[in-house]
Amino acid sequence: MSMPKKLALLVLLLPLVAFEALAAKVSPSSLTMVPGQKSTVAVSSVSGSLTLTNSNAQVASAVLSGNKIQVTANAVGSANLSVKDKKGTVTVKVTVKPAMTVSPTSLTLAVNQKATLTISNPSGTIRVSNSDTSKVATSLSGSTITVTGKAAGTATLTIKDSLTTRKVPVQVTSSSGGPITGTTEGRLLASNCFQCHGTYGSGGFEKLLGETEAEIYEELVEYQEDPDFSTDIMAAHVQGYTDAQLRAIAKYLAKP
Amino acid sequence: MNRRQFLEALSLSSLGFMALPSLVRADEEDIASALFPVPTYTGISGTIVIVGGGMAGVTLAKYLRLWGGTGVKVTLIEKAPSYTSNIMSNKVLTGQMTLADLNYVYDTLKNHYGVQVVSGTVTGIDSGDQTVALAGGASYGYDRLVLAPGLEFDLLDGMEDAKEYDTDIPHAWQAGLQTQLLRDQLLELKSGARSGDVVITIPKAPYRCPPGPYERACVVADWQYQNNLSSQVIVLDANADILVERDNFTAAFNGAHGYTVDYRPGCKDLKIVDVMSRTVSYVDVDNKKQNVTAGVLNPIPPQRAPQWLADAKLYNPDAEERSVPVNVLSYESTRVPLVHVIGDASLTTQPKAGHIGNQQAKTCADAILRLLQNQPLDPAPVTNSACYTPITATTATWLSAVYQYDAKTGTMFIPSQHNGGGAISTSEPSTDNYKDMQVWFKTLMADTFT
Numbered sequence: 001m002s003m004p005k006k007l008a009l010l011v012l013l014l015p016l017v018a019f020e021a022l023a024a025k026v027s028p029s030s031l032t033m034v035p036g037q038k039s040t041v042a043v044s045s046v047s048g049s050l051t052l053t054n055s056n057a058q059v060a061s062a063v064l065s066g067n068k069i070q071v072t073a074n075a076v077g078s079a080n081l082s083v084k085d086k087k088g089t090v091t092v093k094v095t096v097k098p099a100m101t102v103s104p105t106s107l108t109l110a111v112n113q114k115a116t117l118t119i120s121n122p123s124g125t126i127r128v129s130n131s132d133t134s135k136v137a138t139s140l141s142g143s144t145i146t147v148t149g150k151a152a153g154t155a156t157l158t159i160k161d162s163l164t165t166r167k168v169p170v171q172v173t174s175s176s177g178g179p180i181t182g183t184t185e186g187r188l189l190a191s192n193c194f195q196c197h198g199t200y201g202s203g204g205f206e207k208l209l210g211e212t213e214a215e216i217y218e219e220l221v222e223y224q225e226d227p228d229f230s231t232d233i234m235a236a237h238v239q240g241y242t243d244a245q246l247r248a249i250a251k252y253l254a255k256p
Numbered sequence: 257m258n259r260r261q262f263l264e265a266l267s268l269s270s271l272g273f274m275a276l277p278s279l280v281r282a283d284e285e286d287i288a289s290a291l292f293p294v295p296t297y298t299g300i301s302g303t304i305v306i307v308g309g310g311m312a313g314v315t316l317a318k319y320l321r322l323w324g325g326t327g328v329k330v331t332l333i334e335k336a337p338s339y340t341s342n343i344m345s346n347k348v349l350t351g352q353m354t355l356a357d358l359n360y361v362y363d364t365l366k367n368h369y370g371v372q373v374v375s376g377t378v379t380g381i382d383s384g385d386q387t388v389a390l391a392g393g394a395s396y397g398y399d400r401l402v403l404a405p406g407l408e409f410d411l412l413d414g415m416e417d418a419k420e421y422d423t424d425i426p427h428a429w430q431a432g433l434q435t436q437l438l439r440d441q442l443l444e445l446k447s448g449a450r451s452g453d454v455v456i457t458i459p460k461a462p463y464r465c466p467p468g469p470y471e472r473a474c475v476v477a478d479w480q481y482q483n484n485l486s487s488q489v490i491v492l493d494a495n496a497d498i499l500v501e502r503d504n505f506t507a508a509f510n511g512a513h514g515y516t517v518d519y520r521p522g523c524k525d526l527k528i529v530d531v532m533s534r535t536v537s538y539v540d541v542d543n544k545k546q547n548v549t550a551g552v553l554n555p556i557p558p559q560r561a562p563q564w565l566a567d568a569k570l571y572n573p574d575a576e577e578r579s580v581p582v583n584v585l586s587y588e589s590t591r592v593p594l595v596h597v598i599g600d601a602s603l604t605t606q607p608k609a610g611h612i613g614n615q616q617a618k619t620c621a622d623a624i625l626r627l628l629q630n631q632p633l634d635p636a637p638v639t640n641s642a643c644y645t646p647i648t649a650t651t652a653t654w655l656s657a658v659y660q661y662d663a664k665t666g667t668m669f670i671p672s673q674h675n676g677g678g679a680i681s682t683s684e685p686s687t688d689n690y691k692d693m694q695v696w697f698k699t700l701m702a703d704t705f706t
């Protein structure tokens with residue numbers, strides 16, 4: 001650019017800069033929001049009437065009412081809200097960031113079992129609060145929260161960053177509903193019982209979790225020896241197994 | 257004391273009867289609250305894609321995570337936003353249940369078990385690239401693919417368009433809007449807006465849920481009787497005889513529903529003569545051609561594994577049993593490696609039913625987890641089928657069968673110690689069985705969807 005042109009530009013810009021200093025004031029002068037969030041920008045030192053222009057209504061919608069701009073974040077991106085009065089224009093920059101998410105959104109744990117919650121897109125400092133520290137313990141490191149079941153019951157974890165609040169319900173199951181040892185021995189065989197007695201024998205026709213190996217085995221043998229097996233579906237069912245299979249099933253169900 | 261000893265003790269005492277209902281099924285409450293965690297580390301990892309969120313597919317997704325842990329990435333592709341249970345759907349016909357009662361959603365699978373649930377329709381597979389293609393162009397890669405898409409329904413001879421099932425002659429063999437249409441048509445019989453008999457046609461076996469059509473005939477007959485309708489239920493069965501629970505259904509057809517059910521076995525060459533007037537023709541056991549005009553026509557069509565499975569060379573569409581041959585130790589296709597098929601779309605010696613689809617899924621889950629770790633398959637898996645069948649609005653029967661693996665033939669069979677190798681069924685419909693049926697249904701669905 002040649003010297004004269006540069007000068008000309010300066011001359012042109014100077015009055016604008018001068019006006020800018022006198023234009024209305026906005027507070028805050030920029031916004032960081034998450035989709036769905038609402039905020040207000042206050043406009044002061046206004047000369048004459050105000051007009052508002054929005055560079056990207058898809059990202060944020062803005063409504064001027066009196067000396068306030070009501071901003072609603074719609075989608076991730078940025079938008080400039082320009083407020084003009086008699087003396088000039090001032091711009092509010094709106095940045096819409098993805099909201100912080102926590103995964104999974106709920107947890108079920110056994111007593112003494114640990115699980116992790118993973119936080120994505122946090123803004124600022126993460127804070128975790130726990131509605132019942134006698135039921136679960138939490139520890140935050142970076143963007144993961146380790147949750148440990150302490151006693152049967154429920155607790156709600158509230159996870160906050162500077163923009164978003166997430167609540168994660170945690171259910172701690174009693175030790176009779178877990179911890180599941182994860183043994184595979186006899187597991188597939190015993191899973192034949194789950195359609196009628198619940199997953200891991202947790203309940204349905206009869207709850208099997210919590211019974212001992214000897215109790216279960218004896219009951220199965222009693223059913224198997226029932227000559228009237230066509231009047232009781234349990235007795236009918238058990239006819240199909242070998243003794244070795246019944247022992248394996250009883251062993252598994254007593255300690256799944 | 258277990259429940260039986262308790263019952264025996266009760267029957268000896270005289271006053272226990274009133275207390276029974278509340279005590280008997282106390283453990284039912286435990287079903288809903290029992291949610292077990294997905295282990296965070298088991299050392300197993302892999303990417304499994306499942307097509308079809310019905311009885312078999314959902315059970316598989318749950319158990320792959322429950323047994324395999326978070327290292328096993330599971331994606332379930334389902335075309336419908338939620339599932340409508342076929343089981344109990346005959347009770348919608350009688351107004352004892354609604355379709356909403358039979359609705360199951362995928363939330364627990366997503367939120368608790370961490371399964372990625374994708375809404376989409378699979379159109380084909382590329383077994384070389386190990387990908388499945390969805391309508392709209394998306395595709396998903398897999399280490400192992402499991403297909404659980406249920407069945408497709410043939411057009412009956414004389415029909416022009418499958419839409420006729422949706423508008424005029426519902427088969428209602430996949431619960432949904434057709435079930436509601438059939439219910440509405442039955443109500444028109446009651447209001448007098450239409451007249452004539454209810455005609456149910458049964459295809460040659462194998463078809464989905466062997467006792468299902470007979471069950472439907474029974475409950476519809478009972479409903480007609482309860483509502484003082486003079487119409488009959490005419491059953492045109494392509495099979496030579498009642499296939500399952502023969503004694504129970506024969507007794508029901510001749511006894512409780514003797515005046516209402518007209519059971520005609522051995523009907524060949526079924527043809528829809530006219531959709532609008534609901535006229536069918538068939539050739540009877542004496543080789544005579546017969547015409548029947550129905551008030552309500554409910555043709556249950558022959559069924560096959562979906563066509564895109566044949567296109568993927570998983571089965572021969574010209575074979576008599578148009579479903580997918582599998583190795584029942586793993587439910588892997590015998591033709592296409594790394595592709596497994598469970599539920600109604602698979603061809604095994606087990607019935608096409610939801611309870612057994614659930615157990616096939618567990619066998620498949622166990623096998624896939626072993627395969628991912630290069631371990632040998634369980635050499636002796638067991639499966640079981642159980643079915644409660646309503647006979648009237650308050651009574652039901654049941655059937656139970658346990659299947660063992662026969663290494664010689666590579667098939668599942670009912671062992672001889674189990675009633676000489678046959679299924680076992682109750683000798684009489686009862687109200688107790690009817691109550692048990694509700695517990696069974698709730699528990700089976702919880703083991704699948706919760």
Ligand SMILES: Cc1cc2nc3c(=O)[nH]c(=O)nc-3n(C[C@H](O)[C@H](O)[C@H](O)COP(=O)(O)OP(=O)(O)OC[C@H]3O[C@@H](n4cnc5c(N)ncnc54)[C@H](O)[C@@H]3O)c2cc1C
Binds near residue numbers: 612
């Ligand atoms: C009236 C009636 C009564 C019955 N009663 C009993 C009973 O008492 N006991 C019993 O055990 N069984 C019963 N059954 C049988 C039982 O419902 C079926 O055997 C069972 O549902 C089969 O399970 P499935 O997973 O193979 O198929 P389905 O349960 O049909 O599930 C298949 C799923 O795959 C989805 N899908 C299909 N194609 C695609 C695609 N291309 N892309 C994405 N998704 C796809 C479908 O939308 C569906 O959700 C009954 C059936 C009927 C009709």
